[in-house]
Amino acid sequence: MRRKTNLRLSSIFAAAVIGLGALGAFAPAAHAEDGAEVEEFTNTTPAVWLQISPVSNKVTLIAGENNDYSFTVSNIGSETFGFHVYAAPYSISDEDYNVNFSNETNRTQISRWIKFYDDEGKLVDKASFKIESGAKKVVNYRIEVPKDVPDGGQYATIFAESDETEGDLTGSGIKTVSRVGLIVYGRTEGNTEEVANITDFKIPTFMTSGKISATSKVENGGNTDFEAVYNFEISSIFGKQLFAKTNAYNILPDTTRRVDMEWDETPMMGFYKVHYRVSALNGETAREDTKIVVIMPVWMIIISIILLTFIVLWVIILIRKRSERKSRRLV
Secondary structure, rough: OOHHHHHHHHHHHOOOOHHHHHHHHOOOOOOOOOOOOOOOOOOOOOOOOOEEEEOOOEEEEOOOOOOEEEEEEOOOOOOOOEEEEEEOOOOEEEOOOOEOOOOOOOOOHHHOEEEEEOOOOOOEEOOOEOOOOOOEEEEEEEEEEEOOOOHHHEEEEEEEEOOOOOOOOOOOOEOOEEEEEEEEEEEOOOOOOOOEEEEEEOOEEOOOOOOOEEEEEEOOOOOOEEEEEEEEEEEEEOEEEEEEEEEEEEEEEOEEEEEEEEEOOOOOOEEEEEEEEEEEOOOOOOEEEEEEEEEEEHHHHHHHHHEEEEEEHHHHHHHHHHHHHHHHOOO
């Protein structure tokens, strides 16, 4: 009788395990979708296409001094066309660091101090030029710093933009316009304050899907910009490195920048060790942490719960059977 009962319980448990294994066989696998879209490129070169070099310029601003600088505009389009250059404010709209080129602040006054040399050598607010296909044009500009320049950083964008009369006419009747720019980072010789604060430092430790990520915010409480460095490393629980990325971003004064670091090729399940470090002001301000991240899909959680339930029931039944046998022996 005992053998039959134990055999029956064993059969039930084995059937449950086999059934759960069958469910696992139908679980989604970690592979690229067959229908993934592939971006196609054509060899057609746009008629209007500009490039600019360099893409940024860091300058020292001395009260009452004028200094000249230059940049190069290249026509990599297929036709000759006209373009113009001008300066605009460079400010930040939100924590995701969306840029605003029209909002003037106390930190964008430099956009009004920038003048350009035209083909006649005159200084103007906006200069226009013609450029042939495959040619390069060196554009010279001057920054005229006033005597009462405020302390701290000043920021502007210099744009090179094709004229509105140029461009490819699309099927919808809209002309394409090419615009490129370089950022001017100015710093005065006055009283400079550098204050960094790292907040919202997070590494999620349990996920059912998605990408392994780390998040943080860096707040600039000073009056000039600084660079923040982000190090993101992922390894197996046995120490083998699987992914590593390092990014550096400028943080402007009176702004907070949120940065999300992600592992794009995150597997659908597993255990991983994640190390995240954020530093600013050459490491004077820093935060770092290492955590174990678990990725378990919902279907795996359901299977685990079902399996655990069967194990608990199995144990309860065994305990009851043993209790019954002891009771019978005492009788």
